[in-house]
Amino acid sequence: MGFEAVIGLEVHAQLATESKIFCACSTGFGAPPNENTCPVCTGMPGVLPVLNRKAVEFAIRTAVATSCRVQSRSVFARKNYFYPDLPKAYQISQYELPLAVSGHIDIERNGTTRRIGITRIHLEEDAGKLVHAGAFAGAQTSLADLNRCSVPLMEIVSEPDIRTPEEGGAYLRRLRDILVYLEVCDGNMEEGSFRCDANVSVRPRGQKEFGTKAELKNMNSFRNVEKALEHEIRRQIELIEDGGAVVQETRLWDADAGVTVPMRGKEEAHDYRYFPDPDLLPLHIDEAWVEELRKTIPELPGEKIARLASRYGIPRYDAELLSSSRLLADFFEASAAAFGGNPKVTANECIQWKEAIVAGRLSPETIAHVVEDRETGTISATASKTLVEAAIGTGKPVRQIRDEKGLTQISDAGALEAIADKVIAGNPKEVESYRAGKTGLLSFFVGQIMKETRGKANPRMVQEVLKAKLG
Amino acid sequence: MAAIPVHEWTLLDAARAVREREVSSRELTRALLERIDRMNPRINAYITILPEQAMREAAARDEELAAGGARGPLHGVPVALKDIFCTKGIRTTCGSRILHDFDPPYDATVTGKIREAGAVLLGKQNMDEFAMGSSTETSWFGPARNPWATDRIPGGSSGGTAAAVAAGTCFAGVGTDTGGSIRQPASLCGVVGVKPTYGRVSRYGMIAFASSLDQGGPIARTVPDAAAVLGVIAGHDRRDSTSVDVPVPDYLAATGRSVKGMRVGLPREYFAGGLDASVRTAVEKALGALVSLGAEGVEISLPHTEYALSTYYIIGPAEASSNLARYDGVRYGYRTEGAKGLIEMMSRTRGEGFGAEVKRRIMIGTYALSAGYYEAYYGKAQKVRTLLRRDFQEAFAGVDVILTPTAPTPAFRIGEKVDDPLTMYLSDIYTIPCNLAGIPGISVPCGMSPDGLPIGAQLLGRHFDEEAILAAAAAIEREIPLPRVAPEEG
Numbered sequence: 001m002g003f004e005a006v007i008g009l010e011v012h013a014q015l016a017t018e019s020k021i022f023c024a025c026s027t028g029f030g031a032p033p034n035e036n037t038c039p040v041c042t043g044m045p046g047v048l049p050v051l052n053r054k055a056v057e058f059a060i061r062t063a064v065a066t067s068c069r070v071q072s073r074s075v076f077a078r079k080n081y082f083y084p085d086l087p088k089a090y091q092i093s094q095y096e097l098p099l100a101v102s103g104h105i106d107i108e109r110n111g112t113t114r115r116i117g118i119t120r121i122h123l124e125e126d127a128g129k130l131v132h133a134g135a136f137a138g139a140q141t142s143l144a145d146l147n148r149c150s151v152p153l154m155e156i157v158s159e160p161d162i163r164t165p166e167e168g169g170a171y172l173r174r175l176r177d178i179l180v181y182l183e184v185c186d187g188n189m190e191e192g193s194f195r196c197d198a199n200v201s202v203r204p205r206g207q208k209e210f211g212t213k214a215e216l217k218n219m220n221s222f223r224n225v226e227k228a229l230e231h232e233i234r235r236q237i238e239l240i241e242d243g244g245a246v247v248q249e250t251r252l253w254d255a256d257a258g259v260t261v262p263m264r265g266k267e268e269a270h271d272y273r274y275f276p277d278p279d280l281l282p283l284h285i286d287e288a289w290v291e292e293l294r295k296t297i298p299e300l301p302g303e304k305i306a307r308l309a310s311r312y313g314i315p316r317y318d319a320e321l322l323s324s325s326r327l328l329a330d331f332f333e334a335s336a337a338a339f340g341g342n343p344k345v346t347a348n349e350c351i352q353w354k355e356a357i358v359a360g361r362l363s364p365e366t367i368a369h370v371v372e373d374r375e376t377g378t379i380s381a382t383a384s385k386t387l388v389e390a391a392i393g394t395g396k397p398v399r400q401i402r403d404e405k406g407l408t409q410i411s412d413a414g415a416l417e418a419i420a421d422k423v424i425a426g427n428p429k430e431v432e433s434y435r436a437g438k439t440g441l442l443s444f445f446v447g448q449i450m451k452e453t454r455g456k457a458n459p460r461m462v463q464e465v466l467k468a469k470l471g
Numbered sequence: 472m473a474a475i476p477v478h479e480w481t482l483l484d485a486a487r488a489v490r491e492r493e494v495s496s497r498e499l500t501r502a503l504l505e506r507i508d509r510m511n512p513r514i515n516a517y518i519t520i521l522p523e524q525a526m527r528e529a530a531a532r533d534e535e536l537a538a539g540g541a542r543g544p545l546h547g548v549p550v551a552l553k554d555i556f557c558t559k560g561i562r563t564t565c566g567s568r569i570l571h572d573f574d575p576p577y578d579a580t581v582t583g584k585i586r587e588a589g590a591v592l593l594g595k596q597n598m599d600e601f602a603m604g605s606s607t608e609t610s611w612f613g614p615a616r617n618p619w620a621t622d623r624i625p626g627g628s629s630g631g632t633a634a635a636v637a638a639g640t641c642f643a644g645v646g647t648d649t650g651g652s653i654r655q656p657a658s659l660c661g662v663v664g665v666k667p668t669y670g671r672v673s674r675y676g677m678i679a680f681a682s683s684l685d686q687g688g689p690i691a692r693t694v695p696d697a698a699a700v701l702g703v704i705a706g707h708d709r710r711d712s713t714s715v716d717v718p719v720p721d722y723l724a725a726t727g728r729s730v731k732g733m734r735v736g737l738p739r740e741y742f743a744g745g746l747d748a749s750v751r752t753a754v755e756k757a758l759g760a761l762v763s764l765g766a767e768g769v770e771i772s773l774p775h776t777e778y779a780l781s782t783y784y785i786i787g788p789a790e791a792s793s794n795l796a797r798y799d800g801v802r803y804g805y806r807t808e809g810a811k812g813l814i815e816m817m818s819r820t821r822g823e824g825f826g827a828e829v830k831r832r833i834m835i836g837t838y839a840l841s842a843g844y845y846e847a848y849y850g851k852a853q854k855v856r857t858l859l860r861r862d863f864q865e866a867f868a869g870v871d872v873i874l875t876p877t878a879p880t881p882a883f884r885i886g887e888k889v890d891d892p893l894t895m896y897l898s899d900i901y902t903i904p905c906n907l908a909g910i911p912g913i914s915v916p917c918g919m920s921p922d923g924l925p926i927g928a929q930l931l932g933r934h935f936d937e938e939a940i941l942a943a944a945a946a947i948e949r950e951i952p953l954p955r956v957a958p959e960e961g
Binding site: 039042043044045046047048049050051078080082084087088089090142144271273274275278279280281 | 555556557563565570573575576577579674675676677678679681682683709710711712713789790792793796797798799801802803813817837840841842845849
């Protein structure tokens with residue numbers, strides 16, 4: 001019997017605001033413990049939260065970019081539980097009435113488009129961090145660092161529309177790219193600013209009802225999400241095929257062992273006693289604000305990929321690689337505009353030098369000049385790599401480096417013919433063997449010319465000249 | 472004025488005398504500190520007294536005045552705060568063991584405004600633990616006593632503040648009112664107490680009991696004194712999202728307004744069973760005073776009144792159960808000794824740090840918010856709250872203010888109701904609907920019981936119409952002269 005998986009993903013994205021969601025403390029990463037705190041985010045008696053407008057703006061822009069409907073009224077609620085990293089003993093989140101609902105993201109897989117629904121987007125605050133002194137098990141003391149307390153998070157919940165781990169990965173990457181394009185989140189999964197939990201169930205193909213789901217946590221990279229989903233789907237199918245049943249529970253992904261392990265069962269689930277936070281008024285968002293923010297939405301990854309592929313005639317795969325970063329795609333377009341040769345070559349260069357480009361250590365002119373010089377035969381492919389590396393290192397204009405290092409190649413047909421004549425005259429035996437059919441000797445002649453020109457001859461032209469002369 | 476002892480002066484007289492340099496702030500402050508020394512052992516109205524600090528502040532105010540500058544309307548005037556308002560570097564206990572040693576690193580907005588107005592802070596006043604009570608008997612620091620009869624309760628939860636004002640130990644105090652905690656003790660101690668419109672006074676730094684009901688307000692010996700203090704503490708605060716950006720009118724001027732033509736609503740539900748005869752008589756006298764000045768009494772109905780108490784005892788505890796969850800011994804306040812493990816530390820800290828009434832309300836509130844019960848309790852209570860609010864809206868379409876008793880009886884004896892929470896809760900039956908509706912209310916003295924105990928009348932007004940209730944209360948005060956400082960041998 002064939003099974004299919006039903007997967008829904010919950011993403012927690014840390015918003016790239018400068019200050020926290022309910023106080024003016026910095027969200028900066030890497031400050032000494034408890035430096036970025038104040039009476040409000042440490043839950044002192046009598047303090048009150050004040051909502052950060054920027055965080056709301058970021059959430060609205062995300063909602064618009066994922067075709068969600070922004071609700072005119074949403075409500076912050078308290079999620080109550082005791083834990084030392086949660087100083088108020090409740091987390092302010094949105095529960096019954098989230099900021100936005102009913103959106104979607106399109107992902108392209110093997111030439112077809114899949115639409116993954118988005119159930120809701122809501123805002124909430126992060127908790128602090130505990131550091132356990134000594135080994136985790138049996139640690140005698142724990143230290144609390146509340147710097148992360150009240151850092152704004154946006155939770156994006158997908159519909160259970162995802163059917164395979166690869167689709168899950170593609171959805172996550174696309175969502176991450178959208179958030180990064182919008183500059184609302186840095187998208188860094190390893191540092192925890194983009195976190196993902198998954199709800200997974202399996203059902204016999206053709207069945208409408210969902211199977212019993214397990215919730216997966218602790219997956220800290222895209223690859224790990226895919227691996228955890230693969231493992232969990234296999235585990236559930238095997239369980240059912242062996243006559244067992246999936247139990248509703250929360251499971252942790254153990255990346256080292258490559259397995260998911262039970263964390264807590266349904267009966268251990270907390271009663272969070274949600275209720276509307278009386279310290280915050282309902283959040284009213286009018287249509288005019290949404291429309292104003294809609295104008296700030298840049299071209300998004302899906303549109304960009306399609307446009308680059310069609311406008312520049314480059315392969316879709318290249319367009320995807322270029323669009324993985326808004327900066328890289330812009331750089332590519334600037335380079336292509338600076339030299340109107342074959343965009344495919346420009347695309348290759350941009351992909352090759354992505355790291356330096358994203359780091360801001362290359363200018364579009366550098367790539368344009370290199371591509372142009374290669375097309376005119378002024379430099380070789382090898383020289384091109386040397387030149388770009390030197391440009392990254394020194395910051396000098398690439399053509400200046402080219403001339404200083406003498407990396408121009410000889411592409412003057414007349415000059416090359418003269419050298420070829422000289423080489424042919426100097427090696428009669430080899431010429432004879434070549435003409436007798438030992439055509440492999442061509443590389444010998446090429447080598448001789450390269451030696452004569454100290455490697456500056458245009459190799460393609462050298463071959464052409466030699467072939468013509470040796471007949 | 473020399474004939475009247477300093478502790479009996481009104482706040483406005485004291486402020487004028489300092490401003491006109493007839494008396495120094497140091498003289499006033501010293502006189503009141505001496506008064507506190509004499510009276511506090513009898514009434515236990517203060518948890519923390521600040522003699523050195525108050526004298527230093529008074530000296531600074533005197534210097535500022537000599538240099539030609541008064542800070543504001545309360546310049547050099549000694550006042551005190553209920554121990555629920557955070558005071559930077561000054562212990563703020565909320566009447567609880569769990570905060571018995573808590574020194575806030577910040578001032579509440581009210582604290583800041585009192586200081587900016589130039590007032591001198593004498594101390595922090597006793598209260599029911601976390602403002603949960605109607606008698607100030609639940610304080611970890613022992614019960615406060617009514618200066619009119621020290622075997623009786625001063626009311627609560629702002630009982631320390633009302634007792635302190637009635638005993639002449641400060642010119643005014645700021646209390647908080649969640650279900651009557653300013654008005655009921657003001658009534659029982661024969662002083663004036665104002666619960667402003669929800670959102671009128673910032674809650675920032677005011678330790679939360681029930682966030683959607685809590686509101687700070689003045690307790691003073693006269694209506695104009697209370698109006699002056701209200702003018703200082705009212706106003707929008709960015710740090711409190713529920714504070715409202717409505718201009719602060721001249722409350723003092725409102726106390727001089729005529730009540731001629733004012734329509735005074737008398738809700739029949741507030742004059743039904745359970746109302747003490749002496750209280751009824753006194754409140755009727757207050758109505759008579761208003762009518763004699765040209766106001767008109769109108770019988771009205773607030774039909775959902777009977778549901779107010781049960782609604783309040785769902786919403787208040789529900790919010791409290793969440794607000795008080797932060798007191799877990801992790802970062803500040805009381806922490807139990809020798810606990811093994813986190814859960815034991817938190818459980819024992821809370822078990823030992825909170826008193827019985829607070830625990831009772833945390834449990835009621837936790838239950839009311841639990842999965843499966845939320846709709847039946849909290850959800851239902853919110854709906855009833857809307858109906859109560861509508862009752863008032865409809866009533867105010869026909870009347871300008873509503874007149875009721877503040878409390879059903881004069882002050883009862885210490886210990887009389889402390890073991891019977893339901894009877895105790897009934898003390899607030901007339902004050903609670905006002906908090907649920909978010910409207911302003913005031914209690915003004917209007918008579919004495921045959922036992923010589925003060926009785927207050929309550930006036931309720933439209934949202935942000937404190938002026939109407941101040942005008943009516945001031946009129947009653949002028950028409951029914953009563954002693955405002957309790958006799959020494961109460």
